[in-house]
Amino acid sequence: MKLFRRLISLDEALKAVLAYAKPAETEIEEIGFGDALNRVLAEDVYSPADSPPFDRAAMDGYAIRAEDSFGASPNNPVLLRLIKSQSEKGKESRVGVEIGDGECFSIQTGMALPNGSNAVVMLEYTKERGSELEIFKPVTPGKNVSFKGEDVKKGEVVLKEGKLLRAHDVGMLASLFKRSVKVYKRAKFGIISTGDELLNPEDAEPYEGENRIADVNSYVLAGLTEPIASSYRIGIVRDNYDRIKAAISESLAVDSDSNCHCDGLLISGGSSVGKRDFIADAVEDSGKLVFHGVAIRPGEPTGFGIVNNKPVFILPGYPVAAISAFELLVRPFLFAMHGVKEERKKIFAVARKKIPSAVGRTDFVRVKLFYKENEYFVEPIRVSGSGILSSMTKSDGFVVIEENKEGVEAGEKVEVDVWG
């Protein structure tokens, strides 16, 4: 029976795993901008031109010289001469349209401002009378105009390397006609559940009998991995040193073309101090075991190693402990490896009850959020073991209590990481 090599703090563990997560070494691929949603940008994107490319109307109405509208009111409208466009394509060209004193030109949002004009008076404040226009409200110069380069200047970086691309970022790429874009390749993480007692819930008959234990972790870990990396569910491997070692070697083989070729592994189960703990041994004998045992709760029997230069996370068998270890160590690793520069936004909430925690370990506490008068309040979900999956499904997110803190007092403010 073997204890952990050494129980290290979460900070030490995080430092150790991040040392192996180098985005510069992550492969980069070039993809169509239309496929770039939720991918991480691997280049700075520059604007090839000013945007807008010309001064343009920001409202439907009439282009005028602002000075001509001064003094206009509903009872005392200003009267301007309507100029007709030389061509029907006024919006694509300013050529041929010139506004002089006392003149105006009908214009729609987005159209180039005619030469000589410096403002747009909104349709609502006008009335056409034959070849003349009544204006009921004055505008200042520049009113309802988007100026050339006001959005983005030519050569400006519009999207920075490391940005996780959202819908509007993809829109920005489209607006620049940037057909292809460099992004970090999504690493493929193999996911293995170990345990003699585990049944595959997809094969096994719907519930019958008391003592059946399903493989939960491979589904949960795949779901947690997917937003940032690809997951490949390898499935259940029995609690046997040779089988686990063979599974590691097959999935992390160098130069393998096989379907199960992976860039890293998440192996859960059996990584406790119990008798059946073959994973740490198998990792150590296949490459290097960086650490095994982290002062987090739940999730203490968490480990990390490198095999064939690829990361291998050893995660606890209990689902909640596996999720805790994933959130505290694997997610930061995946983000760093894929070059994500931004942090997840958290919610601040006031603890309604004391949240107990011991000094010397980091606690991962599932919590429920309550909303009252512009403020969030939070309560821990009552739990007594890391097997308690309902502590996850009933929760809105989690709070991390640092190892040097002896719990959280009622009334104290905490940071809540909300399920996405």
Added chain:
Amino acid sequence: MKLFRRLISLDEALKAVLAYAKPAETEIEEIGFGDALNRVLAEDVYSPADSPPFDRAAMDGYAIRAEDSFGASPNNPVLLRLIKSQSEKGKESRVGVEIGDGECFSIQTGMALPNGSNAVVMLEYTKERGSELEIFKPVTPGKNVSFKGEDVKKGEVVLKEGKLLRAHDVGMLASLFKRSVKVYKRAKFGIISTGDELLNPEDAEPYEGENRIADVNSYVLAGLTEPIASSYRIGIVRDNYDRIKAAISESLAVDSDSNCHCDGLLISGGSSVGKRDFIADAVEDSGKLVFHGVAIRPGEPTGFGIVNNKPVFILPGYPVAAISAFELLVRPFLFAMHGVKEERKKIFAVARKKIPSAVGRTDFVRVKLFYKENEYFVEPIRVSGSGILSSMTKSDGFVVIEENKEGVEAGEKVEVDVWG
């Protein structure tokens, strides 16, 4: 030139669209639990049994009668007799193991507690000496034990209809051996961009020349739709009443087997008060125009109609205005239609600067978040038009300023909807 039929408030518009979003009418499908991530549950899921199914060890160690450990200390350990399992399958059966006074049994996390025992003493506080065990720390009854039904009781609802399924919820389904699960079918929304000036950024040559305008909206709207419904980019349709009407009729045809058969449409562009506004006419003549014109900014030229009993959203041509209308009206509609019961969690932040807004309209303000000492602060992104896509890419999220509010004062608290 035609003005909006009537400019209605966001509340009225929201009420009108939600009246057409009935989850009960949304189709339900049964899928494998492994495919249920990010889907919306259309049934209550009950637990077929107690979980855990039996009292079990929550830690590795030794099952004992707690009373036997009272008084144990490092200097004065308690000595207990080690009982061996009759079978090697101790963890699957309690039969054959019975703990009496002064006895203990080696146990791993998850194993059933032997009859007669009521607590587990952790491995760390013990030492085996031949057929005896030294215990260095007392435990109370129930310590390190997960009791039968403590997580979930038989017949209890573990996942409620309307839940958006996260990784841990899929894990819960796996743990119940629930092979298939009822979820709301993802509606398929066709996405059309209208505009004579638009170029397809996938076909057009990379940037050249000043005056080219890309179809941005179909990509942005598809990206915004995807997390909850399927999107089908129909592409660019020219600003022509007949073409728009034909596109609506083709994509919303009843009993169509064609690839472009849709359950709803998002049509953007041209829906302003300008001359080229054919969409509202085409919707009105194809079915029913429920409203056109909403007092939101940006996004005023937003409309909604029903064609062949299917929803059609008319969205502004300007990308930021289209996003504003999507967030304020389309997203709530999609959530309601797909039966999602939960609200998105927001972040509260203190305004660092005044955020101006006019009474009588709802403002959609892009903001940047700043973090300082357990508190978020927020500043509006300086903008001057709804064409300013960089106001989105530079922002962390948005703030909605209700129509009866005249802006937000510096120091006031606001709710921020953060980009996911």
